[in-house]
Amino acid sequence: RLARDADAxxxxxxxxxxxxxxxxxxxxxxxxxxxxxxxxxxxxRLNDVITALGFAKGVKIMVLDACRNNPFVRQLASxxxxxxxxxxxxxxxxxxxxxxxxxxxTQANDVAADGAGRNSPFxxxxxxxxxxxxxEIASMFRRVxxxxxxxxxxKQTPELSLSLLGDFYLNRExxxxxxxxxxxxxxxxxxxNGFIKRFPTSxxxxxxxxKL
Numbered sequence: 001r002l003a004r005d006a007d008a009x010x011x012x013x014x015x016x017x018x019x020x021x022x023x024x025x026x027x028x029x030x031x032x033x034x035x036x037x038x039x040x041x042x043x044x045r046l047n048d049v050i051t052a053l054g055f056a057k058g059v060k061i062m063v064l065d066a067c068r069n070n071p072f073v074r075q076l077a078s079x080x081x082x083x084x085x086x087x088x089x090x091x092x093x094x095x096x097x098x099x100x101x102x103x104x105x106t107q108a109n110d111v112a113a114d115g116a117g118r119n120s121p122f123x124x125x126x127x128x129x130x131x132x133x134x135x136e137i138a139s140m141f142r143r144v145x146x147x148x149x150x151x152x153x154x155k156q157t158p159e160l161s162l163s164l165l166g167d168f169y170l171n172r173e174x175x176x177x178x179x180x181x182x183x184x185x186x187x188x189x190x191x192x193n194g195f196i197k198r199f200p201t202s203x204x205x206x207x208x209x210x211k212l
Contacts, residue, residue, distance in 0.1 A: 003060075004055040004056070005055070007057065007059070009053055009056040009058070010062075011061070011063070013026055013064055013065065014065040014120065015029070015066055016066065017046070018033075018073055019087070019090065019091055019092040024045070024047070027042070027044075028042070028044065031043055034075065050094070050100075054097060058099065059099055059164065059168050060100040061101045062101070063103045064103065064105065065123050073087055090106065090112075091104065092108060093108045098163055098165075099165070100163050101137060101141075101160070101168075102160070103144070103159075104159040105120065105122035105148075105158055106122070106158060107157060107158075108159065113152055113155070113156055121156065122156070122158055124151075125143075125144045126144050129144050129147065132171065133171045133172065133173035133174060134172070134177075134178070135169065136167045137162075137164075137169065138160065138164075141158070142160070145158045176198075176203075176204055176205075177204070179195060179199070180202070180207070180208075183195060187211065189212060193212070195208050
């Protein structure tokens, strides 16, 4: 309901996910996934989430840090010999809709790292890069890919599926370049010091210090 008629909607999920008979499922923390029947009633179909996002009239973004190894896969696979179903690690590829961005923690059918801290390497990178203003969403997720690849020693590469007709920005705050263009003619020490304090690592901070 919140997504209905929205100009942009973002769904973020971190936790266990699995593919079962070629379909993706998200596993709530209280779920008891023991067999084929429990998959249908204890989990949430990812396709249902995609349907909900479809109510948005604008950009639809789905971020899935749900490709982690989990005990449900092994438990279900152990019963595969007597049942006609298939269960696999990671998530299966998703057929994206027009105007949708899907970001995976790792490539399809692969398993992502949990990490040692509060967040996984993927979410930690996302939290870091989303704070950078003025990054178009594709550029932002490419930076996330690079950070995760480096952090995991090349063992994990996030994947991005994008079907947008235009640019989209999650963080529209002013960049250092935007601010510098507005103040570069100023000789006011307070203005210049304010810029240096706000953007201490900016290339333009060198110019500000030179003017001071």
